[in-house]
Amino acid sequence: MPDTTPYVIDEMISAKSIAARIEALAKEIRAEFDGSEQLVVVGLLRGSFVFIADLVRELDLPVEVDFIEASSYGDGMESSREVRILKDLRSGIENRDVLVVEDIVDTGFTLSHVERLLRNRAPRRLKTIALLDKPTRREVDVRADWTGFEIPDEFVVGYGIDYAQRDRNLPYIGKVRFTSD
Numbered sequence: 001m002p003d004t005t006p007y008v009i010d011e012m013i014s015a016k017s018i019a020a021r022i023e024a025l026a027k028e029i030r031a032e033f034d035g036s037e038q039l040v041v042v043g044l045l046r047g048s049f050v051f052i053a054d055l056v057r058e059l060d061l062p063v064e065v066d067f068i069e070a071s072s073y074g075d076g077m078e079s080s081r082e083v084r085i086l087k088d089l090r091s092g093i094e095n096r097d098v099l100v101v102e103d104i105v106d107t108g109f110t111l112s113h114v115e116r117l118l119r120n121r122a123p124r125r126l127k128t129i130a131l132l133d134k135p136t137r138r139e140v141d142v143r144a145d146w147t148g149f150e151i152p153d154e155f156v157v158g159y160g161i162d163y164a165q166r167d168r169n170l171p172y173i174g175k176v177r178f179t180s181d
Ligand code: PRP
Pocket: 044, 045, 046, 047, 048, 070, 071, 072, 073, 074, 079, 102, 103, 104, 105, 106, 107, 108, 109, 110, 111, 161, 162
């Protein structure tokens, strides 16, 4: 496991608040895609795996679940600004309804890259959702169609989000606080 500076985690968004927010978002998405033959819900690995699992279970719609793995951070804290596709979709999305599910939009490089990539495949409709948004960090002009929570520029972990591959399994969103000793 890579070394990390010692830190503690303070709860920022509880599991209960996340669940309530997802329920509300799912209603909006359901209304948007009402009548869709089959919605392709695309999770961006790895960070979105918890969010997509909870979201699709609240979506009362026929869905296909697929994944793309895009990575820009590796094990570091800084975006490399270079998005690598490590795993592509299994299905074609031409003429289909697609919902891209992301855990967090930070600089915006990941979401804008994936959105462009998928739009080139001529989906019928493509929408995006992010659980968290850090608007003050944006370097690329991109915005998810739905956002769970806007958060300040804090280093967050949990609910799928990692720090050097740790803490993805926390049931809540926590704030990393570095301890000097
Ligand atoms: C993290 C996070 C988002 C992206 C957001 O992914 O899960 O996908 O960074 O940052 P950006 O807006 O600055 O691009 P990461 O690259 O760490 O991969 P992971 O999902 O496997 O942790």
